[in-house]
Amino acid sequence: MTGSPIWHPFTQHGLGEPIPRVVRGDGAAIWTDDGRRIIDAISSWWVTTHGHGHPRIAAAIAAQAATLDQIIFAGWTHEPAETLAAGLCAMLPDALTRVFFSDSGSTSVEVALKMALGYWQHRGEARHRILVLEHGYHGDTIGAMSVGARGVFNRAYAPLLFDVGTIPFPDNPQTTYDALDAACRAGAAAFIVEPLVLGAGGMRMYPPAVLAEMRRICAVHGVLFIADEVMTAWGRTGTLTACEQADVVPDILCLSKGLTGGAIPLAVTMATEPVYAAHYGPDRATMFFHSSSYTANPVACAAANANLAIWRDEPVRERIATLSDRQRTRLAALSRHPRVTNARTLGTIAAFELDGDDGYLSQRAPMLTARFRDAGVLLRPLGSTLYVMPPYCIGEDDLDTIYAALAEACG
Numbered sequence: 001m002t003g004s005p006i007w008h009p010f011t012q013h014g015l016g017e018p019i020p021r022v023v024r025g026d027g028a029a030i031w032t033d034d035g036r037r038i039i040d041a042i043s044s045w046w047v048t049t050h051g052h053g054h055p056r057i058a059a060a061i062a063a064q065a066a067t068l069d070q071i072i073f074a075g076w077t078h079e080p081a082e083t084l085a086a087g088l089c090a091m092l093p094d095a096l097t098r099v100f101f102s103d104s105g106s107t108s109v110e111v112a113l114k115m116a117l118g119y120w121q122h123r124g125e126a127r128h129r130i131l132v133l134e135h136g137y138h139g140d141t142i143g144a145m146s147v148g149a150r151g152v153f154n155r156a157y158a159p160l161l162f163d164v165g166t167i168p169f170p171d172n173p174q175t176t177y178d179a180l181d182a183a184c185r186a187g188a189a190a191f192i193v194e195p196l197v198l199g200a201g202g203m204r205m206y207p208p209a210v211l212a213e214m215r216r217i218c219a220v221h222g223v224l225f226i227a228d229e230v231m232t233a234w235g236r237t238g239t240l241t242a243c244e245q246a247d248v249v250p251d252i253l254c255l256s257k258g259l260t261g262g263a264i265p266l267a268v269t270m271a272t273e274p275v276y277a278a279h280y281g282p283d284r285a286t287m288f289f290h291s292s293s294y295t296a297n298p299v300a301c302a303a304a305n306a307n308l309a310i311w312r313d314e315p316v317r318e319r320i321a322t323l324s325d326r327q328r329t330r331l332a333a334l335s336r337h338p339r340v341t342n343a344r345t346l347g348t349i350a351a352f353e354l355d356g357d358d359g360y361l362s363q364r365a366p367m368l369t370a371r372f373r374d375a376g377v378l379l380r381p382l383g384s385t386l387y388v389m390p391p392y393c394i395g396e397d398d399l400d401t402i403y404a405a406l407a408e409a410c411g
Contacts, residue, residue: 017366020373025052028394030378039398041372041379041390046199046231047262050310051393057263057306064302073101073295080301087308088268091240093249096270100288101296105230105256106139108267109192111290112252113143115271116190116224119278122286127189130162131180131223134169137200138192138228147192149201167191169198170210177213184221190252191218192226195242196346199231202385203351205344208246215248224251224275230267234258235320235392238347240311251275261307266300319392323348326396327388330403337410351387354410368409375405 008019020038024031028051030038040048050057064080071078085099100115102108113130120127130147138144145154146161154161165183170176180191195211198204218225227250232242234257239245243253252275256267279288294300310316327350335343335352343352356364365381372379379386379402386409388402 015366017370027051027053028391028398037376038373039377039390039394039401041377041388041402043389043391044262044378045380046236046389047257048391049234049258050261050307050316051391054261054263054306054310056310057261057303060302060306061264061299064299068298070294070297070299072293074291078296078298078301080298080305081296084301084304084308087305088255088270091308091311092253092270095249095272096253097273098271098276100269100271100290101301102267102269102290103265103292103294103297103300104139104267105228105254106141106144107292108230108254108256108269109138109144109147109226109228110141111269112192112226112228112254113147113190114290115252115269115275115279115288116226118286118288119224119275120189122278127187129165129183129186129188131165131167131183131188131191133191133193133198134166135198135201135204136192136194136228137198138194139230169204170206173206173210173213176210177217180214180217181221184217184223188221188223190224190226192228194228195232195248196237196245197232197242197349200382202382203344203349203387205346205351211243211246212248215246215250226250226252226254228254230254230256234307235316236347236349236389238320238324259307260300260303261310264300264303266297266304316392320348323390323392323394326399330399331388334403334407334410337407339410348392349387349389351385353384354381354386356384371409372405375401375408377402377405379405 021033022030023033028040030040030052032038068078081101088099089097100111102111117128132147135149137148142160145157147164165188167180167183168176193214196205196208215225227243229241233255243250251272253270260266279286324347327348328345331343331345331350334340339355341353341355362383365383368381386406
């Protein structure tokens with residue numbers, strides 16, 4: 001064996017590409033072991049909301065680690081989890097009454113799918129079909145891959161994936177509505193969507209009215225509506241959740257990434273009372289059979305509680321609005337470049353395509369990633385899609401540096 005024993009995600013080690021060592025993070029930047037400051041233009045894979053090393057979150061983690069670091073959550077409880085559950089119920093729609101903890105976006109989706117299937121099983125109705133939106137991505141565990149787009153990402157695991165019903169992306173909304181209505185009439189169990197923007201699917205965006213109509217169709221047919229807000233929540237789309245913009249309340253809501261401000265892994269799956277009630281009763285056979293060793297880890301819950309306090313006490317929404325305006329202004333200027341197509345923004349997300357139809361495995365994306373790194377910017381294109389999704393604390397100078405690097409990449 002040569003080199004480090006670490007096997008990195010989404011990395012072909014056989015290409016010998018450099019892997020910088022990061023030693024510190026502060027605000028909107030990270031530092032490498034050779035002393036370079038790198039602007040984190042994608043919030044370290046969309047998780048870091050308030051900035052690296054936020055003092056309130058760091059202090060909460062340290063205090064909790066010294067008090068209670070871990071405890072089994074099956075049949076036991078603790079204050080950080082109870083406080084967090086109450087805080088989430090207070091911030092989010094009243095109908096979402098139940099909070100189930102897990103540890104990542106993928107597992108929050110797995111939990112949601114199991115809740116939906118358990119709901120119909122315990123009601124005595126034979127509904128098993130899961131509907132998905134074309135080009136979606138929901139994670140890399142087996143269930144999450146099953147409800148995501150099929151391709152090179154999961155081709156090797158195809159024998160493990162279950163069949164789903166795919167609803168066309170709403171380039172033509174009426175086509176989407178008709179397909180969803182027909183699939184719901186056939187007796188589907190649930191429909192899972194990324195509200196307003198499909199992240200890994202290329203930052204594809206659609207308007208709130210479409211989300212509202214898809215929700216309405218599901219409600220008419222009694223099909224459970226699952227909102228995967230793992231990436232879109234916590235201000236990324238301009239509001240606390242993307243569903244808020246469409247006045248949509250899902251039956252099941254998945255949250256992670258920014259739940260702890262991005263500091264430590266934690267996820268929740270929130271459900272309405274009917275979903276919980278279907279699993280409730282004196283029969284142990286109808287309990288919800290899901291857990292992990294670190295369910296509702298106290299340290300992670302403490303970090304999330306600090307995040308909720310920041311949302312309550314600090315002008316987070318104003319920071320998001322300011323960043324959104326700054327992104328729109330800079331992208332509008334960049335969009336005049338002849339190689340830039342389909343420039344779009346939603347909240348703090350800005351995206352565009354660089355001319356060409358490169359797939360995810362093309363050489364252009366890693367070449368651009370290296371160029372951005374050399375320019376002191378962490379950006380990771382999705383094929384020909386380039387996007388900026390920085391922490392909310394980012395300053396004007398750093399944004400200027402990011403967009404200068406993007407302009408240089410356009411040639």
